[in-house]
Amino acid sequence: MIEFQGVSLVYGKNVILNSVSFRAEFYERIAILGGSGVGKTTLLKLLLGLIRPDEGRILINGRDITGMTEKELREVRKNFSIVFQEGALFDSLSVKENVAFCLREFYNLSEEEIEERVRELLRKVGIEGAMHLMPEELSGGMQRRVAIARSLAACEPKMILYDEPTTGLDPLTADTICNLMKELSQGEPPERRGLIVVTHKVTDAVKVAERFMYLRNGTIAFDGDLEGLVSTEDEELRRFINEIL
Ligand SMILES: Nc1ncnc2c1ncn2[C@@H]1O[C@H](COP(=O)(O)OP(=O)(O)OP(=O)(O)O)[C@@H](O)[C@H]1O
Numbered sequence: 442m443i444e445f446q447g448v449s450l451v452y453g454k455n456v457i458l459n460s461v462s463f464r465a466e467f468y469e470r471i472a473i474l475g476g477s478g479v480g481k482t483t484l485l486k487l488l489l490g491l492i493r494p495d496e497g498r499i500l501i502n503g504r505d506i507t508g509m510t511e512k513e514l515r516e517v518r519k520n521f522s523i524v525f526q527e528g529a530l531f532d533s534l535s536v537k538e539n540v541a542f543c544l545r546e547f548y549n550l551s552e553e554e555i556e557e558r559v560r561e562l563l564r565k566v567g568i569e570g571a572m573h574l575m576p577e578e579l580s581g582g583m584q585r586r587v588a589i590a591r592s593l594a595a596c597e598p599k600m601i602l603y604d605e606p607t608t609g610l611d612p613l614t615a616d617t618i619c620n621l622m623k624e625l626s627q628g629e630p631p632e633r634r635g636l637i638v639v640t641h642k643v644t645d646a647v648k649v650a651e652r653f654m655y656l657r658n659g660t661i662a663f664d665g666d667l668e669g670l671v672s673t674e675d676e677e678l679r680r681f682i683n684e685i686l
């Protein structure tokens with residue numbers, strides 16, 4: 442269970458988040474929508490304890506993470522994996538080494554065990570054959586798949602966080618990434634692995650999410666299901682989701 446209680450964050454004079462509160466279960470599939478610079482990525486960083494709020498509390502399974510030490514935070518972070526904006530692969534490392542990176546960092550595995558684990562992860566995301574290629578040899582869609590595989594390498598997360606996973610991809614490739622995201626979040630609540638996808642692509646959000654939050658001026662201007670979203674009377678939000686109306 443995730444709980445934001447009156448979370449505020451200020452950068453200089455800019456109020457990025459202004460007393461944001463919500464609750465979510467790990468098995469939910471949530472899309473966080475909003476224009477450029479409204480604080481979507483910031484919200485994910487707060488959730489992982491990568492930055493601390495100026496005010497408010499962030500509870501994960503009932504424990505406030507805002508005052509935690511790095512060591513305590515590492516435990517909390519095991520609930521999540523994150524696929525960063527742009528995929529952010531290491532250019533100079535092969536696909537295998539990109540995916541193996543955290544395995545090498547955190548575990549003491551033999552070369553065979555690493556190879557086996559990487560192969561299994563690449564199979565899961567549908568690009569087993571790309572193991573020995575370099576990032577520059579991959580299409581945009583394949584790069585995103587590698588980024589997803591890498592995020593899953595170190596742990597079995599209860600929830601996957603995606604920051605703009607389909608931005609910059611053509612519609613068909615974006616669609617295959619949405620399918621992969623859904624596949625990785627199969628099953629029935631409460632056992633299901635959930636996801637939070639941060640995006641400004643509304644058509645992709647509705648493919649994977651069941652709950653939608655719209656961020657504006659530091660607050661959650663909308664929080665509800667698809668039915669509620671498409672029947673909103675908020676004029677700006679209607680313009681934002683125009684493609685699906
Ligand atoms: N370290 C920082 N120092 C100062 N300002 C920052 C910092 N990080 C982010 N900001 C500002 O905070 C605001 C929110 O940033 P954030 O990256 O969360 O936006 P976003 O909603 O993810 O945008 P985008 O859709 O462009 O990715 C932006 O105005 C950004 O310029």
Ligand SMILES: [Mg+2]
Nearest residue numbers: 481482483526
């Ligand atoms: Mg962002």
